[in-house]
Amino acid sequence: MLSMSLTRFVARMARVRPARMQGHRPVASITFDDFPKSAWETGGALLARHKVRGTYYTAGNFCGRSVNGTVFYDESDLRALAAAGHEIACHGYGHAQTPHLSNAALAADRQRNAEFLAPFLGGAKLESYAYPHGASSVRTKKFFAPLFTNLRGVHHGINEGRIDLAQLNAMPIEKRSFSRDMLAAAIARALHNNGWISFYTHDVSDCPSEYGATPAMLAEVLDRLAEARIDILPMREAVAVALG
Numbered sequence: 133m134l135s136m137s138l139t140r141f142v143a144r145m146a147r148v149r150p151a152r153m154q155g156h157r158p159v160a161s162i163t164f165d166d167f168p169k170s171a172w173e174t175g176g177a178l179l180a181r182h183k184v185r186g187t188y189y190t191a192g193n194f195c196g197r198s199v200n201g202t203v204f205y206d207e208s209d210l211r212a213l214a215a216a217g218h219e220i221a222c223h224g225y226g227h228a229q230t231p232h233l234s235n236a237a238l239a240a241d242r243q244r245n246a247e248f249l250a251p252f253l254g255g256a257k258l259e260s261y262a263y264p265h266g267a268s269s270v271r272t273k274k275f276f277a278p279l280f281t282n283l284r285g286v287h288h289g290i291n292e293g294r295i296d297l298a299q300l301n302a303m304p305i306e307k308r309s310f311s312r313d314m315l316a317a318a319i320a321r322a323l324h325n326n327g328w329i330s331f332y333t334h335d336v337s338d339c340p341s342e343y344g345a346t347p348a349m350l351a352e353v354l355d356r357l358a359e360a361r362i363d364i365l366p367m368r369e370a371v372a373v374a375l376g
């Protein structure tokens with residue numbers, strides 16, 4: 133059995149749904165994983181101030197729960213963000229690393245999350261997926277690729293040129309790694325290559341987790357994108373802009 137890091141590396145190298153970006157303008161997405169309640173209450177308020185919509189990758193098992201001090205979303209949050217036009221996206225039900233699950237278990241987990249989310253979708257389809265913990269294998273990429281229009285990992289980078297819709301790159305807005313230089317470089321590159329930057333974070337708080345952002349970090353991303361005149365769209369809409 134391959135080690136997990138090698139499994140991830142091989143998975144990233146194997147383009148399962150290759151595509152060429154042919155968009156005529158750069159685009160960005162702001163996404164929240166899991167998601168903590170503050171991603172909606174604080175993060176959503178910041179998005180509203182900029183009149184943009186985000187993508188909330190939702191794992192059903194976190195609904196209404198607090199885990200290790202993190203308070204997660206509840207059903208009223210899902211209703212509110214859907215009403216505000218944000219995208220509800222799939223992040224597995226149990227938030228397990230996909231390489232650990234058999235195809236039968238992946239199918240059951242996906243079905244359970246789809247049934248949980250259905251009441252909040254207003255008849256819309258789930259189009260976007262993010263691998264829990266960013267963990268994929270070639271097998272699990274092949275499993276998920278036909279089920280969504282776009283699938284996101286957590287490998288750092290912007291999406292440009294030849295991409296894999298079964299594992300899109302992403303840029304963190306996380307306390308442990310956020311830097312102005314990294315943000316500026318990503319935006320410059322997206323402008324130059326008509327790239328797609330898929331930002332991701334978790335909680336949004338003045339005292340965020342290592343994986344979360346302060347409101348100031350998220351505001352800085354939104355401000356810099358606005359200055360660069362890069363549109364911010366939910367993943368399901370950004371993918372169309374990116375493919376051209």
Ligand SMILES: [Zn+2]
Pocket residue numbers: 165166223227263264265
């Ligand atoms: Zn997650």
